[in-house]
Amino acid sequence: MKQFDNIFHDNLKDLNEIPSSVNFREDQIFNKINTQINKRHSWYRHIPVAVLLFLVLLLGGVNWHLNEGRKQMVSTIKERDKQLQEANKGYQKMEQELLASQQASEQGTLHDIEQTTTGETTANIRYVPVKAMAPIIVKYEVKTEIHPIIDKRVPVYITMEQTNEKKIGIQNDPDLPVYYESENLALKTTPKRDKKSISQKFNQFINN
Amino acid sequence: MRSIFKNNKQRYFERIYKEHAKALFLLVLRYVSSEFDAEEVIQRGFIKVYSNLDSFQEQPGKTIKPWLNKIMVNEALLFLREQNRLKLKEQYEEYDLITDFQDEHIATEECLSLVRQLPDGYRAIFNLYVIEGYAHKEIAEMLHITESTSRSQLVRARKILQSKIKQYETNINFHYPKIHSGG
Numbered sequence: 001m002k003q004f005d006n007i008f009h010d011n012l013k014d015l016n017e018i019p020s021s022v023n024f025r026e027d028q029i030f031n032k033i034n035t036q037i038n039k040r041h042s043w044y045r046h047i048p049v050a051v052l053l054f055l056v057l058l059l060g061g062v063n064w065h066l067n068e069g070r071k072q073m074v075s076t077i078k079e080r081d082k083q084l085q086e087a088n089k090g091y092q093k094m095e096q097e098l099l100a101s102q103q104a105s106e107q108g109t110l111h112d113i114e115q116t117t118t119g120e121t122t123a124n125i126r127y128v129p130v131k132a133m134a135p136i137i138v139k140y141e142v143k144t145e146i147h148p149i150i151d152k153r154v155p156v157y158i159t160m161e162q163t164n165e166k167k168i169g170i171q172n173d174p175d176l177p178v179y180y181e182s183e184n185l186a187l188k189t190t191p192k193r194d195k196k197s198i199s200q201k202f203n204q205f206i207n208n
Numbered sequence: 209m210r211s212i213f214k215n216n217k218q219r220y221f222e223r224i225y226k227e228h229a230k231a232l233f234l235l236v237l238r239y240v241s242s243e244f245d246a247e248e249v250i251q252r253g254f255i256k257v258y259s260n261l262d263s264f265q266e267q268p269g270k271t272i273k274p275w276l277n278k279i280m281v282n283e284a285l286l287f288l289r290e291q292n293r294l295k296l297k298e299q300y301e302e303y304d305l306i307t308d309f310q311d312e313h314i315a316t317e318e319c320l321s322l323v324r325q326l327p328d329g330y331r332a333i334f335n336l337y338v339i340e341g342y343a344h345k346e347i348a349e350m351l352h353i354t355e356s357t358s359r360s361q362l363v364r365a366r367k368i369l370q371s372k373i374k375q376y377e378t379n380i381n382f383h384y385p386k387i388h389s390g391g
Contacts, residue, residue: 004366005338011319012339015234019317022243024233029247030225033254040255 221258224272229254232280234320238335239284241324253283281340285332285350293328296353296361314373322372330365337362 018024232253236246256279264275288294314322323331332351336342337358342350344358351358 004370007314008319008323008334008338008369011314011316012234012238012323014231015316015320016231017316018230018234019320021317021321022234022237024230024243025247026229029229029250030222033225033251033258036251036255037258040259 217258217261221254221261224257224276225254228273228276232276235277236280236284238320238323238339239281239332240287241328241331245287249280249283249287252287253280256283277340281336288328288332294332294351296329296333296351296357314376318376322369322376325372326365326368330361330368333358333361334365334369 229250233246233250236249236253237243240246240249253276257276260279264270264272285294323334326334333347336347336350337344344355344362347353347358348355
């Protein structure tokens, strides 16, 4: 198919002349391209303007925000000033009343003070008269003797073995205290000593 | 300083346009068929040329024509793709080779007209393969298609062109029988 392809290749490759059937508006296209290129380049020129505009807007916004805050502050200060002025008026009135009362007290017309009262309730202190009484002196006499009192009888449970032992003790010598203990009890209470010296063993033997 | 460079660039660009605009317009016309579309593609292409002119100038010893051709071909293909005109599907069909095709003389204008009559997909592949000289592998990469699709589209394009040439020859013989018989 090379031959067939060559017809088109030879005719159309590197074709420079515009055929009569084709309309090529060379200048108009070039003008359009130029306008588009200039437009593209002019876009970069707007960057500083845009940055400046942004800064202006930003500063304007900040300024507006500050102004708003200042306005709020002024309004609160005004309100506070108003409140203080009102309070001041009250104090002035009170001062006038006090001055009037002072003048009245100086002149000796105490009844005028009653007239100047504002009607506000005040604490009225009333002193109640108290009768003087003889002091009560309590004398404690502490005795060192303590008398035991039988409060309650408590049952004591004793085994039969213990009772027998007691009986034996009483039979032997009822006047003397019985020091006797069972073997089991002795084993439990007295610790075993395996290692004993000969003298100790001898003494024990004699004692026993 | 910058304005001097800009003026130089502008002058250089203007010279390029004057020298190559016609050829590039015809090249684009082979791809997009319509003159109106070709103007649009040419504008886009030259804007790209202008913006990339500095990078091209940095490479000495390189001729500008292939670079310009490549830009325009790419722009034309991009334009067709944007308009969803490149619908390339693989078509398997029997193709009867015309072996007795004679090396007839067809006018350049007629060649261009025949190519412009082809459907968009066939035309793109025919131009890329036959006229620009790209291989099927390169075309497949450029158009994001398979090599076999490129081949089958080319076969279809050739078939259409051959039938159109035959029609063209018969018309000429019909209208001007004496001229041909006398030659």
